[in-house]
Amino acid sequence: MNLAEIKQKPFHEPKDIGDEWRTPRALALGIEAECGHFSYDLFTDSEINARFPRFLTNGQNALVIDWCALASDDDVPATGFANPPYSRSEKDSMGEYIKGLKACMDKAYEEMQSGFKSVWLVPSATGAGWFPRHTATSIWYLEGRVTFEVPEWYNQDPNKPLPSSARGDSVIVIFDPHHVGKQTHRYPKTRDLIKRGEEIIDAREHNPIHIWRTFGCEDETADLERKAKYMIDFIADFARRGQQTVDAKQYLCQIINEQHKEEGPFELTRLTTLKRRARNSIYDMIEKGKAA
Incomplete structure (x- = not known):
């Protein structure tokens, strides 16, 4: 078998x-x-x-x-x-x-x-x-x-x-x-x-900015698309681990804006595919009962 x-x-x-x-x-x-x-x-x-x-x-x-x-x-x-x-x-x-x-x-x-x-x-x-x-x-x-x-x-x-x-x-x-x-x-x-x-798990559950940085996103010279891709992985992982994140699009925008306050709000309209991937990752996990 x-x-x-x-x-x-x-x-x-x-x-x-x-x-x-x-x-x-x-x-x-x-x-x-x-x-x-x-x-x-x-x-x-x-x-x-x-x-x-x-x-x-x-x-x-x-x-x-x-x-x-x-x-x-x-x-x-x-x-x-x-x-x-x-x-x-x-x-x-x-x-x-x-x-x-x-x-x-x-x-x-x-x-x-x-x-x-x-x-x-x-x-x-x-x-x-x-x-x-x-x-x-x-x-x-x-x-x-x-x-x-x-x-x-x-x-x-x-x-x-x-x-x-x-x-x-x-x-x-x-x-x-x-x-x-x-x-x-x-x-x-x-x-x-x-x-x-x-201790890291506790930090991840209470401080998503910290998690983003642990995923290697401290490099300010990296373009925003690359950083967004890191966040896609993070969001999917967060869902798997039990975090109840329903609106992945809003969540992603919130985190990116936190990292780019000096640059002003970051519009995700040019990252439609990445948004869809993030949203679907969350919703799929919720439907399977892994993130709800």
Whole structure:
């Protein structure tokens, strides 16, 4: 049974989750705060389970996509976060890897050579053949196990045991093209990263201007269209996270005007397409019950 079929089941049991365990949102944001902005969630099954606004799904297969080219096309920093599949290696009908930690680490190193920075949450299997002991620029050994979350689509079968997210100890491995010198090591506490992420979540829920800036919109030399595109991503993310924003058009105009008080009101009439995308993102989420 493939993932699409599993999702359609009326009830699920732990074995249905497979590789789809989610990184806790607060932990993902805490890691981002320590490592710098992430443009992409490189491994996710859908938008609703993604931890960052731009993402690559199972169907796209991150292992065959040129990440640097993708970031260039999207006009965003070449950075990404990954909680990859932990299961054994697998190839598609064309002989391309679709999963496997060795293939993931090889891809991370290859993309680093081209300028893409990736940060990975993986098992602390330091003796395994795939472990990037010589290729990663930094390795963080987390103190405290990560409690992974079930995917959004998971509907607990009342007659089955509750799923356990215990996956052993975890490490964060970083492939940074700008790193200089020897490989570095850190030993952060998982609970501290989660706490920092929770603070960011609180700030996002109460200070949308702060969020816009965390999305990389501080550069005053960037044109307004580019900044508006950042806000489209932010609005869609805000809706997914439960913020009740009904009139996306008005909200977008409000935030942009806040950032451009000295320049006077900014009319969105020349951004009709972007307005429609923002509005539809919100309304779609409300209809699905994710933002209402």
